Amino acid sequence: MKEGGLIDLHTHGAGGYDTRTDDPQHILRIxxxxxxxxxxxxxxxxxxxxAARMRRDMEAVRRAMEMTGTTESATILGVHLExxxxxxxxxxxxxxxxxVRPSTAFLKRLTEGYxxxxxxxxxxxxxxxxxxxxxxxxxxxxxxxxxxxxxTCRQALEGKKAGASGVTHLFNAMRPFHHREPGIAGLALxxxxxxxxxxxxxVHLHNGTLRxxxxxxxxxxxxxVTDSVKVRGKKGKAVYNRAGAxxxxxxxxxxxxxxxxxxxxxxxxxxxAAINNPKRYLKLRKI
Numbered sequence: 519m520k521e522g523g524l525i526d527l528h529t530h531g532a533g534g535y536d537t538r539t540d541d542p543q544h545i546l547r548i549x550x551x552x553x554x555x556x557x558x559x560x561x562x563x564x565x566x567x568x569a570a571r572m573r574r575d576m577e578a579v580r581r582a583m584e585m586t587g588t589t590e591s592a593t594i595l596g597v598h599l600e601x602x603x604x605x606x607x608x609x610x611x612x613x614x615x616x617x618v619r620p621s622t623a624f625l626k627r628l629t630e631g632y633x634x635x636x637x638x639x640x641x642x643x644x645x646x647x648x649x650x651x652x653x654x655x656x657x658x659x660x661x662x663x664x665x666x667x668x669x670t671c672r673q674a675l676e677g678k679k680a681g682a683s684g685v686t687h688l689f690n691a692m693r694p695f696h697h698r699e700p701g702i703a704g705l706a707l708x709x710x711x712x713x714x715x716x717x718x719x720x721v722h723l724h725n726g727t728l729r730x731x732x733x734x735x736x737x738x739x740x741x742x743v744t745d746s747v748k749v750r751g752k753k754g755k756a757v758y759n760r761a762g763a764x765x766x767x768x769x770x771x772x773x774x775x776x777x778x779x780x781x782x783x784x785x786x787x788x789x790x791a792a793i794n795n796p797k798r799y800l801k802l803r804k805i
Contacts, residue, residue: 523558524771525796527638528598528687528715528743530563532770536748537562537597540574545582546591552746553592555770560592561637561800563745566601566609566616569628576632583635595800598638600686602628603651604666605642610691611765612666620647622654629658636660637800640686642667643677643702656681661799663715666691667702674702684713684799687745688731690722690764707734713799715743716791718774719767721756725781732783740791741799742774 530536532551535544545562552560564575576597583594601612603620618624620641629636638661641648652662664677665686670693685692685706693701700707706714707730714735718728722745731740747766749757759765771792778788796802 523592524556524792525559525561525595525800525802526552526557526592526744526746526771527561527595527741527796527799528563528600529560529746530565530600530766531748532746534748537564537575537579538567538571539578542578542582542585545579545594546585546587549582549591549594550588552770553588553590556772557592557770559595559802561595561598563598563600566604566612566618568616569624571616572599572602572628573632576635580632580635595802596635596637597632598640599628599636600640601666603639603641603645603648605645605668607668608642608666608691608693610666611759611763620645620651622647622650625651625654633658633660638663638684640665641677641682642669643680643682644669644673649676649680652677652680652682656683664702665715668693669702671700671702671705674705678705678709678712683711684715684741686715687717687722687743688714689727690717707731710736710739713739713741713795715741715745717745717767718742718777719744719756719769720777722764722767725777728778728783729781732778732787737787737790738795738798740787741795742771742788742791744769744771744774746770 602618662682663684663686
């Protein structure tokens with residue numbers, strides 16, 4: 519990873535490729551496409567699925583990391599598991615049937631042998647059994663993001679106390695902010711410790727919401743991500759599934775700079791959210 523390069527901690531794919539694959543060459547193509555757009559490191563993000571399916575996806579990433587990409591390719595850092603311990607009421611574009619009730623037994627079955635590969639896991643803290651899963655992951659050195667969640671502010675705080683340290687794509691697929699119940703989004707805005715992923719494609723978050731985040735949230739706790747997915751011909755736009763649900767983006771991190779710059783966010787704050795903050799979150803050293 520080149521010093522000062524952009525780091526994307528949440529990408530499901532790029533071009534005609536995504537992380538739901540047995541083929542490590544597909545993962546290498548994702549890394550290459552992001553790399554060509556100026557991203558120096560990526561964390562391929564695995565969709566919810568059966569333990570066997572998610573393990574096959576992780577194996578493809580592991581094999582890709584053992585292979586040699588092109589000189590333009592972004593460094594592959596490991597994986598981010600976006601599930602399967604989510605709240606089906608906030609599943610978004612994820613497959614509702616793939617969501618699993620949190621348990622340490624299922625966690626072991628899912629992660630055994632891949633502990634060194636898994637850098638982040640997204641968990642809905644309000645689900646029964648979730649706090650024990652969060653504790654177990656934190657003890658293993660895996661960063662836990664809270665997301666795809668209907669958590670109240672109190673439940674999100676319990677998740678933080680159990681060991682969660684971040685929030686997946688702030689405001690998306692979570693309980694909306696309300697003035698009498700700020701929920702997980704409200705806690706993410708005011709908590710001084712929690713990191714928060716932000717998708718700045720101009721669609722996932724209204725420009726006013728982006729300004730609110732950068733006004734309220736400490737700039738050293740904002741992490742820009744793409745949540746990019748497999749797509750052709752829609753670079754720079756949000757992507758919808760067949761049901762019309764927002765399913766991810768077609769952007770690269772570099773595209774976020776223009777979106778945020780146009781609403782007055784300082785370039786230093788943008789760069790920090792795309793370089794320094796994800797690096798600090800994963801405790802990355804020079805590669």
